Amino acid sequence: MYQYDQYDQAMVDARVAEFRDQVERRLAGDITEDQFKPLRLKNGLYLQLHAYMLRVAIPYGTLSSRQMRMLGDIADKYDRGYGHFTTRQNIQYNWIKLQDAPDILADLASVEMHAIQTSGNCIRNTTSDQFAGAAADELVDPRPYAELLRQWSTFHPEFDYLPRKFKIAIIGSETDRAAMKLHDIGIQLVKNDAGEIGCRFYVGGGMGRTPMIAPVIGDFISPLQMVSYAEACLRVYNRYGRRDNKYKARIKILVHEIGADEYRRQVEEEFAHILTLGLEPPAAELERIKGFFEQPGFDSAASDDLDLSDPDFALWVDQNVHAHKQPGYAIATIALKPVGGIPGDASADQIRLMADLARDYSFDELRVTHAQNIVLPHVRKVDLYTVWQKLDEAGLANANLDLISDIIACPGLDYCSLANARSIPVAQKISERFADLGRQKELGELKLKISGCINACGHHHAGHIGILGVDRKGVENYQLLLGGSEGADTSLGTITGPGFNEDGIVDAIEKATDVYLAQRSEGERFLDTYRRIGMAPFKEAIYAKEPANG
């Protein structure tokens, strides 16, 4: 894992001091709430419906056990004993007092963490593949590049007041586990025929009210020019992105309106200029960072055998464990999706337990996934059963990864001041309706995502089944979408028709899964069947008997 040197530490310490001063000026009335708002947002502090919410950055979703333990301690000390892992691989605390915020940032800084740029119209925390450095299908480890981007984007003086927020994701596998093409910039590390590494820049993707899949803008940019190319992409956006309407201010609208070719032309012109300025960190810096991401000291004699005689353990392994690049090791995902629970929530005790497991069984490392789960990236297969038993005792052995109850949901109207409808109760009802694991496994991979408003924080456009909560004349109403996907085959979901109330949407989903079970061909997932047979049979079943109550 990356470790701070004195420079990195000085930067987060300076941020804590700066924010402490800003909070003092606000509490003293020296600055107005309007003036304070962008300052607190750049420190991840939102004013929500009931309290302040603090969003802590987890750069590219990677944590040490010491950092994870601190997240648990903060939940106990400053919040109500739990935290909420987010689709941006971050963690949020929902019950924060303004006057505590500087102390929380100081606690975070003591373990090389921060809340820098987790909000505001700036470059947000860079996300990545949660299996980076471990996945069997990995071409290039994206973490060193993500760290380079983290440093470049931190307190970037030119891009702190962009038209709108800006999200970057970077991956190094053919399998896209980071929804890369749905980001403002998605970078895929690829290799050419000569074996050289290049950065493929996808620019202008996003969800929100106008979802778009990013086109390729830079096909093969040298990793030693990656920062300069990103700088060029951002400068064109900062100068020409729309500022007249916040709903048209994301870069996807700029790229869409002027076209990918014209945007590319402008970026290339700017890129050529920027290359003359020597802004790129030298190769030695990338090498220095790579040194922190050497593979851990794997036991080359570790057995590749796995005793699956305990049937419950076998179910968990089948669903939650992925192939590791190192024989004898596995990647274990802890699904934070218990039946009837809140997706992504973990108690302080659970957070500390996961920290202990990482320390004892995963080379001190954890990852947060954009699907709001936690990963132990490097577990010896012989330790998996012990790990599973400890998870089971803590209520963390949910064997439902990528099944219908592994739901992504935004905080919704229970917390969020932007929401139109609640997301959490819908997620809870769906997971209760499909509580039987055998039934879930029969349905197979089924990614269900819920957003409580059109801002799409719950990624509903990219769900095989997506749910969008809206407000209809003061009543919560839920629209159903089918056919979205976020992987290499990224697609956007289509609305089935009129919306439903809270119980109606659960019924509609059940009917959709019935259509799938009746119509699927051998080996087809829900998404595959939908793509083959189209919307009509689903629509017919969903709206068949009683009229839509929306």
Next chain:
Amino acid sequence: MVEQNLRYRTDEPVGDPAVTVDAFADQSNATAVRIEPGDDARALLPHLDRIALVEVNFPAYTDGRGYSAARILREHGYAGELRAVGDVLLDQLSHMRRCGFDSFAPNQPISAEAAEKAFATWPEVYQKTVDGRPAIWARRHG
């Protein structure tokens, strides 16, 4: 002329009023020009040798186009005064300085002491820009 609030140059301030970018192109004797957020700073590049003052207007601090305008001018060798005017707040000063501004005329006055403190916010910087400060990567690799 504008009452100077904060200026970090040793040369004499320009007395001429700043003209708009449009008007500037037709006035071969103008030495001061004012950039609005929608203006293209690159339109001034052919004339940099006769410009002594560029004012960059920030009608609202949330509109960050002026940061790019400032950097573009400096990156192309502009050495005259670069003044941020308008909704320029204490917490934006350090970033503005890093983008090449060397004078500030905020709507709301800022004291010189507060400004000095703001400029000292960051002990180090991660990026090379136009202010001459070495990036952290340069310090690491000397």
